[in-house]
Amino acid sequence: MQPKQSGAPGREVDLERVKPYADHQNDGIVQFSFTLPVPYGLAARKAAQELARKMGFEHPEVVHYQGLTEGYTYFVMFGECTETVDYATLSDEGFEIEYMSEDEIEAFASERIGRPIVIVGAATGTDTHSVGIDAMLNLKGFHGHHGLEGYRAFETHNLGSQVSNSVLVARAIELDADAILVSQTVTQQNLHINNLTELVEIVEAEGQRRRMILTCGGPRVSNELAKELGYDAGFSKGTYPYHVASFIVRELAARTAAA
């Protein structure tokens, strides 16, 4: 259970009714921006304020506005949000992953798994973008976090891009993979959904679903979508290799313990 209160001493937050914070607790102040297809001027300013009010913001203010190009105006707004959100229930839903540092992951894996964890990854279908899968798997990684290849705990196989789902599954079976990592960057007409669905269905048809940890990643992937598609986890923008690594070692340890 999460505590129902947080924040610095003397400034407790009610986690069942959380509001945006700007200057002080519960002021609800939000900064947001948008563009309207109208010429720069006082009428435009008024229109932006009126629209923000319709969005449900109280005391909306235009703090900055400028013409973008002929007939378009860009606004930065302040407004007061009157709604609250129940963080306590959400954080209780059980999909919060406790992340570990690289050293912690290595120590955890060596103690709890004690053998190289085999990971097969690819960008599947017609997707030519290997950037996501490379960032997670290759030694170089990104933003100073090296990929899973650089961990002693993992034996990684990056099949690259435009890999067909059946070939990916064939490789995973051949290598006796512990986890499959699939990346989908192209999302036009929900192509990523069709691709990800086909992969999980092939894994099922091969009778491997319970044997392998299935994870997917991409700009429009979330844990909710992962559940809907039948994956064990979904990783979105802002994911670093140690996030994926933390999930895989913990999940594998939990499965090993349950078996």
Place this chain on the structure above:
Amino acid sequence: MPPRSIAPTLLGLIAPTQRLALVGLAKNTGKTETLAAILRELAERDTPVGVTSIGRDGEAHDVIDARIEKPRIVLERGSLVASTDALVRASGLTHERLARTGMRTPLGEVVIARLAERGAVEVAGPSAAEELREVSDAMIGFGAEIVLIDGSIDRRAASSPAVVDGLVMATGAVLSEEIEAVVAATKDAVDLVRLPAVDGAPASASTDGSEEIMLGRSLVLGAEPAEIAALLREHPSASTFNVEGALSERFLEGLLTARSERAGRELRIVVGDPTKVFLTRRGPDWYRRQGLAIEVLRMIRLQAITVNPVAPQSHRFESKRLRELIEAAIADVPVIDVLDPDYLALAK
């Protein structure tokens, strides 16, 4: 105009089934509305029901297109549900937790609960087909007379005969703006679900040059044309190939190409059940005409088709016309629109 036959209710069609899968051909084909209709009909007869989902159902908004509002799943007092612990608690309904399953999903662990009051619940069950069977059997053990398994997106795994005894398929306007294309796509999907059972003795696993060949996994999945050609050369008299796991379009195409070099002999491909066959470009009929017959060891019982004549945020068809076209194209399966006023009057 009177219906062409005495129109049955969904419950009448699925009656003897203990485990029923609901599978949609795409998102927003009305799968959850169909589930809601069956639940209403069961409630009127006080039949104890268990509900689970391979995906996530009863959420307020669509996870892919947040503009689309989804139907809620309302369960009667005493109903069983296999969903994540957090979602059962978030329903706010009084319930008794009967079992933890140890099955983990991205939304938490799946538990089995009995509701002590009527209300709406979000259902997110296990993600693996095998686990769906386990929670279904557990709910039957706790007293459910029928278990309903809601599918997800267009996933078919839950409809495997290894999991359920029957299937209701949902189709709808969302598949295409052309009504004929909706009918054709529905027919292809039904042909796949109703692949014929292999006749004669069950396939044997011989690997020599006799009549039946068991194919290796990596050969079928990898489907390298040269390997497929070599296989046909090595077994000139083989007429039946048994596939243990998934059968891909790529393998079938490779087989066609390799076979044409060998004077196009007739071949039979035997798979476990229809959920193991992956066809997107052409239906099973097309392959049959080319001399490749796909057969299954275990069939799926398709008990009804439901239609959603509305494509959210887009277009709609006339319900009756869509139903009649599908009935004309597909033999022996009743087609129902659970939101059509005529059906609602009948189901009362």
